[in-house]
Amino acid sequence: MSYIICKKLKMGYEGKVVFENLSFAVNKGDYLCIVGENGSGKSTLMKGLLGLISPISGSIEYGEGLEKKYIGYLPQQSDIQSDFPGSVFEVVLSGTLNRRKIPFYSKEQKSIALNNMEKVGISGLKKKSFQELSGGQQQRVLLARALCATSKLIILDEPISGLDPLASQDLYDLVSELNKEGITVVMVSHDITSAVYHASHILHLSSDGFFYGSTHRYMHSSYGEKFLITDCPCDDCRHSKGGIRL
């Protein structure tokens, strides 16, 4: 049983189809990267996985005890109001809302928030107003918020957009760390090279179809070969000097 199973998924807006016939699964412990050109429907798919928009047809099923309250989400930056008058702490704390149903934040929720601010290096911004931050700083705040909500699965929509190279590296390290701790990762990214380095599985969306499979298989598929100049990083390939064993 998988965390998420999508079968023959067709999604779109007001009758306009963005993609169809998409089938794939997210298993416990996976690190799935979703790549594809602008407008291919990556963010739409993320919203589908989160239940924010419903599919036109097909199904998205949760399994293995996955529930909304275990999922953290980092939306694509363009979906956020960057001029919002809220303090950084208020924003990060709102990530803990899926944990408890009572009206006020508990000590525990506050310490989770502080902890995650520490992790993404924004402890010093706690009292700052969200609207006064730079794009990259805002991205980190939203990442901290997503981490607060995560206990089984984290969904990241273009997390490194707006981050400087060091911060991007930190982010990849942080996400890999989480993955090692047992958190399942679904990440949308345009950085295919880093994606194949870190991910266990790749979903490639494009206007004329999609690819879903392990990173190794992706590297040797017609999709992967078109975009990649690096060698397949998986152990099998490195040991057999590029030998293909699918």
Added chain:
Amino acid sequence: MIEVLSYDFMVRALIIGALVSLCAALLGVVLVLKRYSMIGDGLSHVGFGALAVAAAANLAPLAVAVPVVIISAFLLLRLSKNSKIKGDAAIAVISSTALAVGVIVASVSGLNTDLNTYLFGSILATTKADTVLCIVLAVVVIVVFFVFYNKIFAVTFDEDFSKASGVRPALYNMIIALLTALTIVIGMRIMGTLLISALIIFPALSSMKLCKSFKSVIIVSGVLSIICFVSGLILSYYLDIPTGPAVVLFNCAVFIVFYIISSIKARL
């Protein structure tokens, strides 16, 4: 001040006005941030149409206006979400149509003298029942903001994320729309159809000039709004000018002052 309060209608206007100002300011913060501020304007026009029809048909004004405005609030909320129809244009269309209907009904049924009262408000237009209703409304609004503060923050800041976290944004949007509808119907008789939306927009805009956190924006808006109303009411009494416009001008003055302070602060 004592003299002002020796009239029953002034006491009523003070209580109703201050409470309506408070409610409008709290709700206004959410509406302005969610880019729904035109909903307030639209609803007041619909309210005007409903009041005119009620008066012409000899029905109890609130019994007609309250349900009509609430239904319109849900409708407008839907419209401004729907990307197919331009939300703001749809609101403008509905509000001018309602205003037109109201004016025609009022003139056909010979209510022309009341028209001015409806459009610009009057502190004489309130009743004891209004006062009670208004106190109840204010208590509900304050309790909602107190108890659901964290959820309101989450829904206002990022609807998608809050929905993904299991908060139900549609529910909170409906609550906000419902309370806004009630605030407008009650407040428009003092402030007038054309001016009530200022109570929703101005305090939020002013406080956002200086406040950095959502909590402080909400608290400062509420306090500012009450201060502006009371000042406007007293000024209008002594200068013998209409109350609604005086309140709006106070709000505008505060906004300008806050705007200047914030630009000076930005330059320091």
